[in-house]
């Protein structure tokens with residue numbers, strides 16, 4: 001029998017703010033000293049009063065606009081009561097009845113290569129818990145409350161995905177949207193983003209029994225855990241057994257999901273409205289200004305790159321994956337077009353893309369440098385491409401110059417002028433060089449006349465060397481053949 005999987009995701013992401021959600025402690029994910037950024041509010045001391053972080057709520061509104069969702073008519077907080085050692089208050093402040101954002105969609109076609117839009121149910125705001133560190137002796141655990149009370153977004157999708165690939169595409173696109181919007185670094189490696197997946201399978205239109213897999217902390221884990229769970233559930237049904245509604249965890253080492261608690265053991269969180277925080281009125285925020293400030297979405301940028309610049313889908317995907325790189329690329333294009341006083345043609349755009357994506361990014365990767373620290377300005381990069389495309393320098397010189405620009409931030413036109421690196425194209429000088437090469441290599445000339453094409457290539461190489469790389473091999477080859 002053929003079972004169709006249905007998947008919904010709940011994605012958590014820590015919001016980028018100066019201070020925590022309900023107190024003035026720094027929200028610093030890089031703080032190495034445990035229990036430094038703590039106070040009576042985030043430690044849950046009796047009588048301490050929470051004050052909602054305005055920036056965190058603004059970020060939530062930004063997320064709502066970026067996802068095309070609806071900003072709710074009222075934002076209100078609720079208490080979710082449970083005991084766990086990383087939660088000193090004994091409850092978490094979250095939004096149950098009145099989340100900040102309702103609905104919204106993410107289009108993941110660019111990642112899947114086939115049309116797919118995932119519907120979002122809502123996005124709410126809550127506070128993160130502390131972090132437990134389990135000691136090596138296996139007997140004790142330590143707790144660090146630096147993360148406790150950090151603003152955390154939770155996005156819940158509809159059960160709208162049908163494969164692990166779709167779920168991963170969704171999570172990756174959401175990460176990119178959050179980064180573009182500047183609301184979260186959403187770095188899974190640093191625990192800033194993590195997902196729970198709800199998975200059921202069914203052979204009919206009715207949904208099957210749902211199993212939740214908690215705390216998936218890499219894209220690989222999301223993909224592997226979902227694939228594992230689809231297979232586990234399929235095997236159970238085919239063996240005539242039933243699927244238990246339960247919460248499972250993902251064991252990355254053993255590559256399998258493991259039962260954590262069944263429905264019968266599910267906790268009753270005894271939610272009730274947070275008595276210390278009055279409901280928030282959205283009109284207290286400048287919604288129009290927040291909406292205007294939302295940047296172009298990654299998907300809109302991909303479309304624009306393809307339609308306006310003639311990039312392939314793959315090229316557009318590569319550039320847009322890194323907002324800084326896509327902005328550098330666009331800036332270099334506009335610098336070059338400003339110089340030329342006209343639009344670039346497809347070959348020029350392709351040249352710029354290749355030198356950026358292969359050569360410049362290669363240098364950056366080797367040196368461990370980001371676009372923010374790059375010394376090669378967009379203007380200088382455009383100038384280098386211009387010299388190359390006009391054949392004033394050859395590709396070998398271009399690569400050498402780029403490496404030097406990368407070190408010093410030098411202007412390529414100055415380097416070419418000062419060091420006479422321009423490609424030699426005057427026939428007189430070239431002919432002198434060629435004649436000398438022919439004279440000095442009688443054996444090669446003989447071989448060439450016997451029809452050995454290698455010999456011609458050898459003499460092109462000798463000519464290039466004599467010109468210190470400033471010649472054009474195709475032109476040299478042509479002249480050599482005529483001369484011989």
Ligand SMILES: [Zn+2]
Pocket residue numbers: 020023024025037038039040041042043149
């Ligand atoms: Zn605090």
